[in-house]
Amino acid sequence: MRIGFIGLGNMGGPMSLNLIKAGHSLVVNDVRREMAEPQIAGGAQWADTAAAVAAKSELVFTSLPGPKEVEAVALGENGILSGIPQGSVYADLSTNSPSVIRRIHAVFKAKGIAMLDAPVSGGIPGARSATLSVMVGGDQAVYEKIKPALDAIGDKVSFIGDSGAGAVAKLVHNMVAICSTQLLVEAFTMGMKAGVPADALLKAVQDGAYGQGMILKGALPKMVMRGNFDRVTFALKLARKDLALATEVGREVNVAMPIATTVEQDFLTALAHGLGDKDMTAVVTVQEDRAGIKVRN
Ligand code: NAD
Numbered sequence: 001m002r003i004g005f006i007g008l009g010n011m012g013g014p015m016s017l018n019l020i021k022a023g024h025s026l027v028v029n030d031v032r033r034e035m036a037e038p039q040i041a042g043g044a045q046w047a048d049t050a051a052a053v054a055a056k057s058e059l060v061f062t063s064l065p066g067p068k069e070v071e072a073v074a075l076g077e078n079g080i081l082s083g084i085p086q087g088s089v090y091a092d093l094s095t096n097s098p099s100v101i102r103r104i105h106a107v108f109k110a111k112g113i114a115m116l117d118a119p120v121s122g123g124i125p126g127a128r129s130a131t132l133s134v135m136v137g138g139d140q141a142v143y144e145k146i147k148p149a150l151d152a153i154g155d156k157v158s159f160i161g162d163s164g165a166g167a168v169a170k171l172v173h174n175m176v177a178i179c180s181t182q183l184l185v186e187a188f189t190m191g192m193k194a195g196v197p198a199d200a201l202l203k204a205v206q207d208g209a210y211g212q213g214m215i216l217k218g219a220l221p222k223m224v225m226r227g228n229f230d231r232v233t234f235a236l237k238l239a240r241k242d243l244a245l246a247t248e249v250g251r252e253v254n255v256a257m258p259i260a261t262t263v264e265q266d267f268l269t270a271l272a273h274g275l276g277d278k279d280m281t282a283v284v285t286v287q288e289d290r291a292g293i294k295v296r297n
Contacts, residue, residue, distance in 0.1 A: 004057030008035040012063030014127040022152035051083030067100040091116040098164035105163040114142040119170035137166035193253035227296035229282035239280035240267040
């Protein structure tokens with residue numbers, strides 16, 4: 001395939017090299033021309049503008065810092081839209097705002113051009129080894145058409161839903177990754193001030209139920225999403241006791257624990273609603289009520 005690639009940074013660099021390796025012919029661009037040296041050495045052509053990249057491509061990828069850059073490169077002067085031929089496809093690999101994606105998608109659609117959001121996860125190692133996960137939003141037939149190119153950059157490529165759905169999925173993923181890191185550090189600071197070294201805590205968490213993936217692979221899909229709160233594997237009142245013991249240690253050793261204390265309030269609310277003898281996962285109903293939507297299928 002003739003593929004245009006704009007944004008050859010930490011992610012775009014290795015992704016574009018993998019497309020070359022898979023046999024695609026590339027036209028590339030970056031505001032910093034020197035970023036294109038490895039691609040040009042690998043046989044790629046350089047183009048001075050996004051419009052010129054698009055004019056030569058059946059498929060154009062962008063991997064840019066964020067919404068502002070993507071909007072400028074897609075819709076701005078000498079942008080992709082001003083050069084892309086009918087029948088070609090534009091796919092944004094950046095982590096982007098779903099509303100910006102939907103706006104660009106609508107402008108492209110009005111001119112008869114298909115646009116997909118296809119954010120990626122897996123970091124620089126995943127980009128180098130072509131083992132990224134790719135979360136695609138837009139028209140499913142267009143997704144099927146460009147899937148062979150996506151398979152050259154990732155080994156977990158999935159169609160998520162309509163335009164913007166890939167961007168939403170990526171933000172959910174990153175929010176979980178970012179916030180759970182902060183939660184782990186919150187717990188570790190409590191544990192360390194209570195006298196246990198970080199590496200011992202790491203081993204305890206890795207070896208325990210949490211570290212074995214019981215939340216993401218067991219409790220979430222099997223209990224929460226099925227609404228299985230009457231099948232008690234760990235009673236809510238016992239989980240609340242454990243959380244109370246942890247926040248008590250935090251108070252004893254003067255560690256502020258904003259995440260744990262907020263979750264503790266949810267457990268108190270669940271207890272007040274008579275859920276103490278249900279499975280601990282019933283606490284999710286407190287957040288479901290706040291959000292006005294149920295995670296349960
Ligand atoms: P980066 O800053 O290394 O790369 C961005 C590239 O875009 C740079 O080379 C920059 O010169 C170029 N650029 C900026 N404005 C441009 C313009 N107007 N025209 C042409 N080129 C332009 O960033 P990155 O780490 O490669 O991330 C790219 C995207 O992928 C971001 O949206 C990021 O959130 C996402 N992402 C990053 C990672 C990661 O681990 N780094 C992982 C997954 C997703």
